Amino acid sequence: MSQLAQYELVIGLEVHVQLATRTKIFCSCPVETGNAPNTNVCPVCLGFPGALPVLSRHAVELAIRGGLALNCEVQPESIFSRKNYFYPDLPKGYQISQFDKPVALRGWLDIQLESGVKRINITRIHMEDDAGKSQHDGFKDSERYTYVDLNRSGTPLIEIVSEPDMRSSEEAFLYLTEVKQALQFAGVSTCDMEKGHLRCDANVSVRLRGAEKLGTRAEIKNVNSFRFLRQAIDFEFERQVGIVESGGRIIQETRLYNADSGETVSMRSKEEAHDYRYFPEPDLVPLRIGAEWLARVVSEMPELPQAKRARFLTEYGLRPYDADVLTFTRENAEYYEQAAAASKDPKAVANWVMGDLAAMLKSTGKEIADSPIPPRHIAELVDLIGTGELSGKLAKEIFPKMFETGDAPKAIMEREGLKQISDTGALEKIIDDVIANNPKQVEQYKGGKTTVIGFLVGAVMKASRGQANPAAVNQLMAEKLK
Numbered sequence: 001m002s003q004l005a006q007y008e009l010v011i012g013l014e015v016h017v018q019l020a021t022r023t024k025i026f027c028s029c030p031v032e033t034g035n036a037p038n039t040n041v042c043p044v045c046l047g048f049p050g051a052l053p054v055l056s057r058h059a060v061e062l063a064i065r066g067g068l069a070l071n072c073e074v075q076p077e078s079i080f081s082r083k084n085y086f087y088p089d090l091p092k093g094y095q096i097s098q099f100d101k102p103v104a105l106r107g108w109l110d111i112q113l114e115s116g117v118k119r120i121n122i123t124r125i126h127m128e129d130d131a132g133k134s135q136h137d138g139f140k141d142s143e144r145y146t147y148v149d150l151n152r153s154g155t156p157l158i159e160i161v162s163e164p165d166m167r168s169s170e171e172a173f174l175y176l177t178e179v180k181q182a183l184q185f186a187g188v189s190t191c192d193m194e195k196g197h198l199r200c201d202a203n204v205s206v207r208l209r210g211a212e213k214l215g216t217r218a219e220i221k222n223v224n225s226f227r228f229l230r231q232a233i234d235f236e237f238e239r240q241v242g243i244v245e246s247g248g249r250i251i252q253e254t255r256l257y258n259a260d261s262g263e264t265v266s267m268r269s270k271e272e273a274h275d276y277r278y279f280p281e282p283d284l285v286p287l288r289i290g291a292e293w294l295a296r297v298v299s300e301m302p303e304l305p306q307a308k309r310a311r312f313l314t315e316y317g318l319r320p321y322d323a324d325v326l327t328f329t330r331e332n333a334e335y336y337e338q339a340a341a342a343s344k345d346p347k348a349v350a351n352w353v354m355g356d357l358a359a360m361l362k363s364t365g366k367e368i369a370d371s372p373i374p375p376r377h378i379a380e381l382v383d384l385i386g387t388g389e390l391s392g393k394l395a396k397e398i399f400p401k402m403f404e405t406g407d408a409p410k411a412i413m414e415r416e417g418l419k420q421i422s423d424t425g426a427l428e429k430i431i432d433d434v435i436a437n438n439p440k441q442v443e444q445y446k447g448g449k450t451t452v453i454g455f456l457v458g459a460v461m462k463a464s465r466g467q468a469n470p471a472a473v474n475q476l477m478a479e480k481l482k
Helices: 057-069 169-185 226-245 291-299 305-316 320-326 330-341 346-364 375-386 392-405 409-415 424-437 439-446 450-463 470-481
Strands: 007-018 080-084 094-098 104-113 116-129 133-135 147-149 156-162 198-208 218-223 253-258 263-269
Touching: 007 169, 007 226, 057 104, 057 116, 057 156, 057 169, 057 291, 104 169, 116 169, 169 198, 169 226, 169 305, 169 330, 198 226, 218 226, 218 263, 226 253, 226 263, 305 320, 305 330, 305 346, 320 330, 320 346, 330 346, 330 375, 346 375, 346 392, 375 392, 375 409, 392 409, 424 439, 424 450, 424 470, 439 450, 450 470
Parallel strands: 218 253
Antiparallel strands: 007 156, 007 198, 080 094, 094 116, 104 116, 116 156, 133 147, 198 218, 253 263
8 A cells, every 4th residue: 555545635625705795894895806005995994993893784695695505504693703813914903703603504515526425514604804915026125025905904705614524635626616606606706716706725634544533734825726726735645644654743834835836835833713812893793694584585595506407407308517517607507598498409509508609708708698699599599400490510600600790590591591401302403413423423332332322412412502401311312322
């Protein structure tokens, strides 16, 4: 057994998600990116003495939706606390968070592994405000100074803390993907990692296989991509096993992932809860979520990814892979479902959406929400093929024109004379001409070389500019040659 195989990897994730509000959690400052530094600020988010926080109702509703999307028990009462630490981009000297009474508890998400479904348990979801942003480079004197932008200070977040249930970087990747999809479908957050709307801390430890006691964990802080999450966990697994095997001891610490070197590096010793000196926030009353409020939010929840995937399998007869692709984002799922509902062949619709449309959107840098082809036009194209008015070849010719103009396929077909020829009389005339012009191939066919019929059918398709119905041509040609 290899050295690594003797050890088991244990992973828990803390996922920080920016809520999709227009204003900050405790003040009316806008939540916007790209503005000049320190302009989206006020006495509250700057931590001026005497400035009092006012909790955003919208932020609470999004936190409730997040709890429901992750199968948590939304708590009727939760308490905000002060999490005390000192850092240049934390103007108050503390973060307003939730400690022993968070907004939601005891959730779960299922991930699909090759060996079957595995459930990852969620310990808690709590609300908090974000810190500002320290900028360490990009200025002429960055080697001497750190610049602080407080525009992000006070942005509403939820933190989702999982149980240490993951045993590989692949499981962590799948879990984070499910979290992102569920929150996007529920309208909780855009989860745009490039903009910092979703950030992940990974708590990683190792232990001998079969051991019950957890090893000492290292926290990998602020991993900002799914690929880097995998790489950071895999590196940390090898690093910790190497230390243990050499007789060393794992130190509980916070580490950062360096994408250039592919390594994690030590940042600071890991704090415990008592280090933050939590105490109830004196300027905020307890948050009470009544049964009526909760029931209304529950009634407004959309269908979530796992339920939608299961329904796509049964209702539309899709393969699991296709259902996964089509529900990767809420926009994808909504587009497909509108097209499928308008067509007689939802499987064919899925192929066009995942194939030609996806390729064309990618080549033009567009998202599916900005597609110049509305869903009903995909459905119309599929049904024209189904009724025999269009061949697959002609449909491929029409599709780019649909994308370019936004016109319906039938309008393009009629305007450019691209309708499939299925009329027997018209086809017989073309077939007769092809037979008359290719006596050598006809003799070969009659002599037993029946594969030559493919050449003759191809000649008919060429003569008809691809508009002849291939099935009808094959049948008529075989009858003529007899």
